[in-house]
Structures are given as C-alpha cells and as structure tokens.
Amino acid sequence: MVIKTKYPPELIKKLxxxxxxxxxxxxxxxxxxxxxxxxxxxSPAEIMSVLFFHHLRLDPKKPQWENxxxxxxxxxxxxxxxxxxxxxxxxxxxxxxxTWGCIGSYLQGHPDRxxxxxxxxxxxxxxxGINIGxxxxxxxxLKGLDYRTYVLLGDGELQTGILWxxxxxxxxxxxxxxxxxxxxxxxxxxxxxxxxxxxxxxxSKWESFGWAVLDINxxxxxxxxxxxxxxxxxxxKPTVIIAxxxxxxxxxxxxxKAAWHGRAINDEEYQQAMEELKENV
Amino acid sequence: xxxxxxxxQIFGETxxxxxxKNKKIVVLAADVSSSVMTTFFAKKNPExxxxxxxxxxxxxxxxxxxxxxxxxxxxxxxxxxxxxATEQIRTCVAYANTNVKIVGSFAGLSDAKDGATHHSxxxxxxxxxxxxxxxxxxxxSIEVKKMIPLIAEHEGPVYIRISRAEMPIIFDENHKMEIGxxxxxxDGNDVTIIANGHLLSxxxxxxxxxxSRGIKARVVNLHTVKPVDKPLLMKCARETGAVVTAxxxxxxxxxxxAVAETLVGEIPVPIxxxxxxxxxxxSAKDLDPLLDKYGMSVEDIVRAAQxxxxxx
Numbered sequence: 001m002v003i004k005t006k007y008p009p010e011l012i013k014k015l016x017x018x019x020x021x022x023x024x025x026x027x028x029x030x031x032x033x034x035x036x037x038x039x040x041x042x043s044p045a046e047i048m049s050v051l052f053f054h055h056l057r058l059d060p061k062k063p064q065w066e067n068x069x070x071x072x073x074x075x076x077x078x079x080x081x082x083x084x085x086x087x088x089x090x091x092x093x094x095x096x097x098x099t100w101g102c103i104g105s106y107l108q109g110h111p112d113r114x115x116x117x118x119x120x121x122x123x124x125x126x127x128x129g130i131n132i133g134x135x136x137x138x139x140x141x142l143k144g145l146d147y148r149t150y151v152l153l154g155d156g157e158l159q160t161g162i163l164w165x166x167x168x169x170x171x172x173x174x175x176x177x178x179x180x181x182x183x184x185x186x187x188x189x190x191x192x193x194x195x196x197x198x199x200x201x202x203x204s205k206w207e208s209f210g211w212a213v214l215d216i217n218x219x220x221x222x223x224x225x226x227x228x229x230x231x232x233x234x235x236x237k238p239t240v241i242i243a244x245x246x247x248x249x250x251x252x253x254x255x256x257k258a259a260w261h262g263r264a265i266n267d268e269e270y271q272q273a274m275e276e277l278k279e280n281v
Numbered sequence: 282x283x284x285x286x287x288x289x290q291i292f293g294e295t296x297x298x299x300x301x302k303n304k305k306i307v308v309l310a311a312d313v314s315s316s317v318m319t320t321f322f323a324k325k326n327p328e329x330x331x332x333x334x335x336x337x338x339x340x341x342x343x344x345x346x347x348x349x350x351x352x353x354x355x356x357x358x359x360x361x362x363x364x365x366a367t368e369q370i371r372t373c374v375a376y377a378n379t380n381v382k383i384v385g386s387f388a389g390l391s392d393a394k395d396g397a398t399h400h401s402x403x404x405x406x407x408x409x410x411x412x413x414x415x416x417x418x419x420x421x422s423i424e425v426k427k428m429i430p431l432i433a434e435h436e437g438p439v440y441i442r443i444s445r446a447e448m449p450i451i452f453d454e455n456h457k458m459e460i461g462x463x464x465x466x467x468d469g470n471d472v473t474i475i476a477n478g479h480l481l482s483x484x485x486x487x488x489x490x491x492x493s494r495g496i497k498a499r500v501v502n503l504h505t506v507k508p509v510d511k512p513l514l515m516k517c518a519r520e521t522g523a524v525v526t527a528x529x530x531x532x533x534x535x536x537x538x539a540v541a542e543t544l545v546g547e548i549p550v551p552i553x554x555x556x557x558x559x560x561x562x563x564s565a566k567d568l569d570p571l572l573d574k575y576g577m578s579v580e581d582i583v584r585a586a587q588x589x590x591x592x593x
Contacts (some may be wrong), residue, residue, distance in 0.1 A: 066351075113377055121349060122377035125368060131339045132373065135346015135354070138331065142307075143351065162369070165339030173331075 005222035011054065015221045018088075019049040023250045024277050025084035025097065031270040033101050035109075037077040039260035040154060043185040043218070043245040044078060050224040051150060052085040055232075060090035063117050067145045070136050072121045074129025075154035075183065076110040077262065082119070083107055091118035126157040130166030130180060137175040148177045148232060156188030159197045164209065170238045171210030179231040180211075180240040183218065185247035189261045206240045218243025250277055283449030283482050289386060291422040292443045293318025295429045296355060297325045303433060307347050309333060311340045311358040317386035317443070319357050337362050341369040341381065348379040353433055359392065360385030360401035360442060367407060374438045375411035381438055383408075388418075388442035389478060389529035390557075393571045396564035401442075402557045406534025408440040409507050415460060416507040417441040418528075418536070420481035423452040424504055431460055442478065446568040449482035451502075463510040469497030472586045473517040473524050475540055477503050479568065480527035480555070480577060487527075487582035498586055509539045518548040523589035525553045527582050529572065532556040551592035553585035 005012070022045045030036035052058070057069040073082050080100070087094045092106075099105035106115040110124025121132055129151035136149045157163060170178050182202075190196050199205070206213045212234055216223040224243065231239035247261075248254025251273040265273065300306040300322050307329045308322045314332060323330040333340045337358055344354035363370070363385055374381045385404055392399040408416050417432065417439065419425045425443060432439040451466075458464075466481070467488050476484040481502050488498040499521055503510065518524060524544065526537035537554035544550060557575050565571040572578065 070349075121345075122372065125372050128342050128345075128369065128373055131342030132346040132349070135343040135348075136350045137346075138307075138343075139347050139350020139352055142329065162336075162338045162342065165333070165336035166342065169333050169336070169339060169343060 005226070007222055007225050012221045015046070015049045015053055018053050019045040019221070020250070020277060021088070022048055022081050022084050024274065026080045027251065027265060027270065027273045027277060029080045029084065029097055029100055031265040032098050034264045035101060036080055036264070037262045038265060039187065039247040039254055039257065040075060040183065040185065041078040041081040042249050042251065042254065043247050044081060044152060044183040045249065046219050046221055046224055047152065047181055047183060047243055048081050048085050050221060050228065052089055054225070055228045056150065057147065058089070060118070063091065067147050069147050070120050070133070070149040072129045072133055072149065072151045073111055073123055074151050075126065075157055076123030079111045082111060083116070086116070086118040092116070126154065127160030127162040129153055130163055130170060130178070133178045133180070134166055134170045134173065134175055137178045138173060140177060146177070148179055151178065151180045153180055153182045155182055155184040155186065155193050155199060156196070158182065158199050158202070167206070167209040167211065174236055175238050176234045176236055178238040179228070180238065182240060182242045183245055184242050185245045187247040187256060187258050187261065189258065191258050202242060210237055212237050212239040214239065214241045216241060216243055218245035219249060252276060282486060283451065285447040286422045286450055288422045288425055288444045288446070288448045289318050292425050292429070293321040295426045297321035299429050299433065300326045300329065303353070305351070305353045306433060307331065307352045307354050309340045309344050309354055309356045311335055311337050311362070313358055317357050317359070317384070338366040338369045341366040342373055344381045345373040345377065345379045348381050353380055353382065355382045355384055357384040357386060359399060360388040360404045361399050363404065364407065371411055375413045378413045378437060380436055382432055383438070383440045384443055385440060386443040387445040389444065390562055390571050390575070391445040391479070391568055393446070393565045393568045397561040400562045402531040402562065403534065404440070404442070405506055405530050405536065406538070409534065409539060413438055414507065415439045415505070417460070417505055418477040419504055420477050420502050421448050421451040423450065423454065423456050424458060427456060427458045431458060435460055444479065446479070448479065451482055451485070458504070461505045461508045461510060463505070463513045464502040465499065466502050467498070467500040469499040470521050471497045471523070472590050473499040473501060473521045474527060474582060474586060475501045475503050475514070475517070475524060475536065476527040477506070477536060478529050479572065480529055483572070483577065483579050484527050484582055486579045487586065490579065490583050491586055496586065496590070503536060506536050506539050509543050511543050514540060514543050515547055518544050518550045522593045523551050525555060525582060525585045525589055527555040527577065529577060530556050531559060533559055551589045553589045555581050555585050
C-alpha cells in the first residue's frame with residue numbers, strides 16, 4: 001500500500017531501516033545479557049527511530065545544551081532500545097552496549113540519569129513521565145527556552161493513577177510543549193490490557209483531560225513524522241500521540257505475546273529472530 | 282519557661298522573602314498552601330508558585346522536572362501525606378539524586394486536633410532510610426528561619442519538618458547553624474540527652490529537674506538527623522557514658538535509632554529512647570497534653586535519664 005506523504009522517500013527509507021536496525025540491536029542485547037524486556041522494546045522501534053534520527057533537537061557533542069529537547073522513557077523497562085539509539089547517534093560507544101546490566105556498567109537494568117550519557121531521567125517504576133515532563137516544560141517557560149519534552153509511555157502504564165494527576169496538571173498549565181507518545185501495544189506483563197484493566201475509550205479519556213489526541217499506526221514512519229510535526233506545532237494544549245503498535249513487532253513468535261514482556265532469548269530463539277529481522281534489512 | 286512563636290508563619294514568611302532574592306526557588310503546593318503558609322510565597326512570587334491540587338505524588342514528580350530544568354523546587358504539604366509519594370521520593374528524588382526540597386508541615390503530633398491520620402510518626406524513619414537524603418528537624422522558629430537558605434543552597438534532596446504548633450523560642454538571631462552539626466546546649470557529664478523539634482525544650486526542662494537532683498545532664502540539639510553528627514555523638518557517649526534520645530516520632534526508626542546505630546558498634550553505652558511507642562496516636566485539643574500522654578513528657582525524659590545512668 002502506498003501512503004501519500006509529504007516526506008521524502010529517502011528519509012522514510014532511512015528511518016525504516018534504522019527501526020529494523022534498532023530491533024536487531026535489541027535482540028542482540030537481550031540475548032547477550034540473558035535478560036530484558038524484548039516485547040516492549042521492539043514495539044516502539046519506529047517511534048524511537050523517528051525521534052532520535054530525525055525529530056528531536058539533540059547534539060551528542062553537547063549533552064548538557066540547555067535548549068535541547070528532552071526525552072523521557074517513562075516505560076523505563078524498554079531501555080534496550082533507548083541505549084541502542086543513544087549509542088547509534090553517538091552518546092556512547094556502541095560496543096559498550098554489551099555491558100548492559102553487568103556489575104560496574106553505566107548501563108543499568110533500567111535507565112539511570114546519573115550513569116548514562118543522554119538519559120535525561122531515571123525511570124523504571126511506571127507512571128512518572130508526565131509530571132516530570134510538566135516540570136521540565138514549566139522550567140522552560142520560566143527560563144524563556146523553547147525546547148520540547150517528549151515522554152514515551154507504555155499503555156499498561158496508563159493504569160497508574162499518578163499519570164492522570166500529571167495529565168490534569170499539564171492541561172491546567174496549557175503545556176503545549178509536552179508531547180506524550182503512547183506505545184499502545186495492547187499487552188502488559190500479566191496479559192492483554194483489555195483483560196487486566198481496560199483503557200478504552202482511550203482517545204476520549206485523553207480528550208476529556210484537555211489534551212489534543214492523534215491516533216496513528218505506530219509502525220508507520222510517515223504517520224509518525226506527520227503526527228510529531230503536528231504535535232510540535234500545537235499551541236494551547238499538550239498533545240498525546242496514541243501510536244498503535246504490536247508488542248514484539250518484527251519477531252513472529254514474540255508478536256502480541258505477554259510472555260515476551262520480560263524474558264531472556266535463548267540461542268535457538270535468537271537465531272530465528274535474527275533471521276527474520278535481517279531478512280527485512 | 283519559654284516564649285512561643287508561630288513556626289509555620291515564620292516558615293512561610295522566610296521562604297517568601299528568600300524566594301524574592303533567589304529566583305531559582307519554585308514552590309509547589311498540594312492544595313493546603315493556606316495551612317502550611319506557602320501563600321506568603323505565592324503573594325510575593327506568583328510566577329514561581331504552582332498549586333497542583335490534591336496530588337502529592339504528582340507534586341513530587343513535577344518538582345523533579347523543575348530540578349532537572351535547573352530550579353530549586355520546594356514541595357510542601359502535611360508530613361503525613363508525603364507518605365503517599367514515598368515511591369516517587371525514593372526513585373525520582375533520592376535515587377535520581379535530584380535537587381528537590383521536601384517540606385513536611387504539620388509534622389509529628391503538631392496537628393493535634395486532627396488525630397492519627399494527620400500525625401506523622403514515621404516520616405523520619407522512611408526519609409532517613411533513603412540514600413542521598415538529608416533529614417532536618419528544626420528545634421525552634423529561629424532554626425526554621427536559618428535552615429531555609431541552608432537547605433536551598435545545599436545541592437541534593439532534603440526533607441525538613443515544620444511544626445503546626447507554636448514552638449518555644451530557644452535560640453536568638455545569633456544562633457549559628459550548619460547542616461549535619463549538632464549543638465551542645467548545656468554541659469554535663471552524667472548523661473547526654475539528645476533531642477530535636479518540640480522535644481528539645483522539654484529536654485532542657487528535664488535537665489533542670491535532673492540538676493535539682495544533683496545530676497548533670499548534657500543536652501544536645503540534633504537538628505540534623507541525617508547525616509548524623511557522629512564525632513559529637515561519640516564524644517558525648519565517651520564523656521557521659523549514658524544516652525537518652527527524645528523525639529516527636531515513633532521510637533522505631535527515628536532520631537533514637539540514628540543515635541543507637543551510630544554508637545552501637547563504637548561506644549555501646551546504655552541508650553534509652555523517648556518517643557511514641559509502636560502505636561497510633563489520637564486527637565487532642567493541644568500538642569502538649571498529647572506529648573505527655575504518649576510518653577514524651579518532661580518526667581519521661583527525667584526517668585529515662587535516671588534509668589540509663591543506672592545501667593552504666
């Protein structure tokens with residue numbers, strides 16, 4: 001299917017290729033470490049590719065640049081793909097990824113802002129991203145800076161009460177420079193979000209909290225590019241992009257399965273996963 | 282004995298004035314700003330005052346965002362209600378080591394009338410157990426006033442208690458304070474009484490009573506529970522051989538525990554702890570009778586000192 005888009009085909013191709021590359025990195029890292037959260041790290045590959053390799057205003061040479069865009073991985077368990085993206089844009093040497101989770105490594109089992117360059121905030125316990133992002137946006141306003149704050153949420157994470165405290169606060173202060181993206185893969189640790197604690201109607205929930213809502217296919221690079229540009233141009237209210245994705249996307253035996261929320265990848269599974277992912281590069 | 286003054290008002294006025302000078306200060310409130318008196322700050326610095334509603338956990342995380350954005354956020358609600366935000370404080374303030382100041386107002390039993398739901402008898406235990414956290418319990422309004430700039434200019438997480446009740450005035454404007462340094466209030470070599478908050482004035486009264494019975498008690502104001510002033514505690518234990526701790530908190534995990542943990546492996550002298558026994562409290566019209574009923578009377582401190590001395 002050909003999607004009509006204003007974005008150049010070379011850009012789309014580059015970002016799609018990077019998404020596949022990040023998936024390969026996630027599988028490599030999870031296999032190497034013998035632990036991790038492959039399902040929820042594979043689902044946001046296009047989101048991470050578009051953000052880190054096109055959309056975000058970042059300079060790895062100036063990690064403390066005051067007016068850089070902020071990215072908070074609120075679903076901290078997906079750190080494998082964050083570390084891979086940070087390494088590939090130059091925040092750290094790529095070969096260090098294999099130290100992830102080892103004693104003495106600066107790559108913790110969940111993101112640690114004090115240890116890892118490019119990690120804006122320590123996360124791992126769910127629900128924190130929106131309020132922290134709101135504090136960053138209010139700081140930018142007081143300082144007269146125009147950076148945006150991007151918060152990547154899991155859909156299971158939307159079951160936390162604190163997240164909605166943040167949703168109210170962000171709307172109250174009209175923080176249009178806060179952009180939330182829900183990696184809406186429909187599956188959490190214990191099962192589907194539908195059976196554990198239904199989130200629907202999700203779009204109208206956010207709307208009723210005062211947010212602009214964009215509902216897109218989270219695996220479509222053109223849709224992500226367009227949604228992020230729209231969100232960046234928003235004024236008067238914050239934007240949430242509900243990005244529909246598939247948990248474990250790209251590895252057939254992981255797709256849509258809660259069992260792959262937090263599981264190691266054995267040698268045989270690794271071979272199969274790599275064959276499938278490399279076929280597409 | 283001592284004159285009283287309105288501690289929470291002095292806190293509110295001090296923070297407001299300091300905020301005029303230091304533009305990095307932002308104040309976050311969770312609906313109770315008129316009770317804890319951050320309204321003074323809101324009037325003087327409206328652009329840096331944020332009321333997040335009844336959302337204590339969200340308030341902490343929003344403050345974390347301000348700290349990441351280069352500001353010095355003061356979060357403020359009732360001490361008992363900060364327990365709702367314990368995970369946020371652990372993960373996003375203590376572990377992430379963000380420059381967030383947590384002001385637990387209506388601390389201890391000082392909101393006497395409102396009862397056990399509003400009394401905080403375990404806040405020190407919880408905050409103290411968090412790495413990177415500094416924990417302060419001022420012993421009068423002068424200490425509150427002097428502590429505000431000190432904690433603002435200290436880089437890192439701080440928890441400070443503010444009393445709802447009027448506090449006895451112990452110090453004057455010349456009082457010198459330093460985070461982490463205890464203050465010897467009265468000399469004596471028979472026993473050391475270590476106290477803070479409302480229990481400091483009571484400990485000074487207890488020392489007077491002991492003195493009239495021929496016992497010379499040393500009294501130490503330990504306004505900083507963490508980091509604890511280990512050299513001072515060791516010196517007192519060595520020189521007096523017996524210790525009493527007195528605090529407006531459960532005897533589990535507070536000042537008494539901090540003192541005992543410090544001394545047990547070094548100079549294991551007898552220690553008696555005055556505080557709330559492992560029980561919930563109740564409503565009362567005023568703080569003083571409540572402190573008396575729950576084991577924190579002047580007589581309780583005197584008795585503890587005598588018992589500790591006997592065990593030398």
